[in-house]
Amino acid sequence: MTTAPKELDELCYLTAQSMTSLVTSQHFKLIKKLGEGSYGKVMLAVHQRRGTPMALKFFPRRSTTLQAFLREYNLSVSYCTHPSLTRALGIFYSTPSHYVFAQEAGLYGDLYNVIVSEEGVSEESAQRVMSQLSGAVSHLHSLGFVHRDIKPENIFLCDRACRWVKLGDFGLARAQGTEVRAVWYNSPFCVPEVEGAKTVSDAEEAEDIWMSVEPSLDTWALGILIYCLLTSCFPWEESTSDDPSYCKYRDWFNRIKQREETQDTVREESEAEIDVPPQFDSLSSFVLTLLRKLLNPLPRLRPGPDEILSYLGGPWLLKTEKEEMRREKEAQEEAKKIHERGRVEGEKEILGRRER
Numbered sequence: 001m002t003t004a005p006k007e008l009d010e011l012c013y014l015t016a017q018s019m020t021s022l023v024t025s026q027h028f029k030l031i032k033k034l035g036e037g038s039y040g041k042v043m044l045a046v047h048q049r050r051g052t053p054m055a056l057k058f059f060p061r062r063s064t065t066l067q068a069f070l071r072e073y074n075l076s077v078s079y080c081t082h083p084s085l086t087r088a089l090g091i092f093y094s095t096p097s098h099y100v101f102a103q104e105a106g107l108y109g110d111l112y113n114v115i116v117s118e119e120g121v122s123e124e125s126a127q128r129v130m131s132q133l134s135g136a137v138s139h140l141h142s143l144g145f146v147h148r149d150i151k152p153e154n155i156f157l158c159d160r161a162c163r164w165v166k167l168g169d170f171g172l173a174r175a176q177g178t179e180v181r182a183v184w185y186n187s188p189f190c191v192p193e194v195e196g197a198k199t200v201s202d203a204e205e206a207e208d209i210w211m212s213v214e215p216s217l218d219t220w221a222l223g224i225l226i227y228c229l230l231t232s233c234f235p236w237e238e239s240t241s242d243d244p245s246y247c248k249y250r251d252w253f254n255r256i257k258q259r260e261e262t263q264d265t266v267r268e269e270s271e272a273e274i275d276v277p278p279q280f281d282s283l284s285s286f287v288l289t290l291l292r293k294l295l296n297p298l299p300r301l302r303p304g305p306d307e308i309l310s311y312l313g314g315p316w317l318l319k320t321e322k323e324e325m326r327r328e329k330e331a332q333e334e335a336k337k338i339h340e341r342g343r344v345e346g347e348k349e350i351l352g353r354r355e356r
Contacts, residue, residue, distance in 0.1 A: 002144040004079060005175035011074040012067060015092070019066075022093040024100065028056060034106065035153075039171050040064070040098070044105055054089055055105040058098045068171070069099040075170050076103060079143055084136035086156060086168030106156025106166065114162055115152055115232050123320060125162045126229035127312050129155075133222065134308040136167045141176070141215045141304065148172040148213065150221035151189050152228060174213045182209040184240075191220045192239040192246075192297050216299035222308065223294030226287070230316055235279050248277040250297055284321035286314045 024030070028045040035042040040059045047054065059069050070092075077088035091102035111129070114121055121129070133155065140147055149172040158164035174180060184190060184197040197209050227235045236245035255274050280288060290311040296302045315321035 002142070004143040005145065008071065008074055008079070008175075011078060012070040015070050015074060016066060020093050022095065022100075024056070024095060028054075030056070035110070039169075044107070045102075053105050053107070054091075054102045056100055056102055058100050060098055061094070062097075064099060066099065069101075072171050072173070073101045075145065075173055076101075079140075079145070080170070082136045082139040084132040084164075084166050085139065086166045103168070104166065106158070106168070108157035108160050110153050110157065111155040111162075111165060111229075112152035114157070115228055120232045121162065121229045123230070123315075123317050126226070126316065129162065129165050129229060130222070130226055130308050131312055132165055133167060133225070134305045137218050137222065137305040140173070141218070144176050145173050146176055146213050146215055147218050147221075148174060150218055150225065151187075152225065155225075176213060176215065178213045179210050180213055182211045186238050188224050188234045188236050188239055188246075189221050190239055191217055191299065193299050195240045198240060214299060215304060216302040219294050219302040219305060219307075220299075222305055223291050226291065226294070226308075226316075227283075230283060230287070231279075245277070245279055249280075249295070252277050253292060253295075253297065256292065282318055284315045284318050286321060287311065287316040 027048055029048060031044040031046060033041060034044050034055055040057065043056045043058065045054055045056045046052065073088055073092050076086065077090055080087045086104050086106070089102040089104065093100055133150075137147060137150070147167065147170065149169055150167065154167060154169040156166050156168055158166060182194040182197040184194050194209070194211065224235065235249065236243045239246050241247060252274060259274065276288070280291075283291070290308065293303050293307055315324050
């Protein structure tokens with residue numbers, strides 16, 4: 001097991017000793033708000049002396065512990081060395097009302113804005129984004145960390161064309177194996193294994209449910225993200241037995257699983273042969289195979305993020321798959337004609353030799 005999580009605890013202790021107090025306006029010029037959430041807000045800023053653009057992340061002291069602030073800062077500055085992870089810039093300080101640290105600025109918004117835009121995300125861009133995120137998340141997992149909050153709003157664009165993205169917001173990241181209270185929330189990114197926490201949240205005196213932080217949490221989120229990129233919507237509202245769309249997916253998943261268990265050889269197209277749920281009817285059988293792996297209801301059977309790399313380059317949309325099949329059929333027919341012409345010409349040549 002990697003020592004990074006233990007080193008992170010030590011870094012938090014050491015940086016707590018060197019925390020300084022600053023007046024933001026004396027060192028930075030605030031330009032505009034880039035984002036806001038339960039954690040606080042992010043402001044685009046420029047360093048007064050150097051003119052360097054950056055994002056300043058403000059955490060209200062009344063709702064943020066120093067430990068939580070330093071944990072996110074140190075994880076970002078020390079371990080987010082992958083090119084598709086948002087990195088802190090080594091500036092952190094406190095004000096009377098906030099804890100603040102500087103990080104790389106996502107000047108072109110987040111992935112959510114692209115997904116819901118009129119243009120959407122092209123199939124090529126979707127694969128490029130997932131290639132980068134697969135590497136970024138695999139990097140975190142190799143260090144022993146699980147992000148736990150992968151969603152379009154936390155993926156930032158480094159250019160307008162969505163050629164380079166960075167995963168950010170590490171406030172919920174934890175070391176693999178950490179025991180945390182299971183929290184259910186109404187989103188397809190919420191994994192099905194925490195469905196039991198839904199009833200707990202509705203009951204006043206129910207006991208908390210605890211779960212281990214595992215990489216499978218991020219794998220599920222990446223599967224949902226692929227669907228969002230390709231369709232500009234969610235596959236279902238929540239990953240529970242109360243959601244009809246999720247139940248259709250789960251039933252479809254189980255039927256294919258039963259077929260695999262009863263057949264010696266399973267054809268690649270079997271996913272599409274068994275009444276694909278309507279929300280998946282625009283996707284290729286190729287990517288459906290990938291989604292079945294990433295969105296496995298059993299967390300222990302989900303692969304790592306690098307599984308996505310095996311599916312890059314192939315068709316992810318059904319229309320692309322059909323077009324490739326048409327081209328392949330035309331190429332085969334052309335090859336057959338060429339072969340036939342060659343055979344006929346060969347026979348004529350042999351016949352001519354005999355006549356001479």
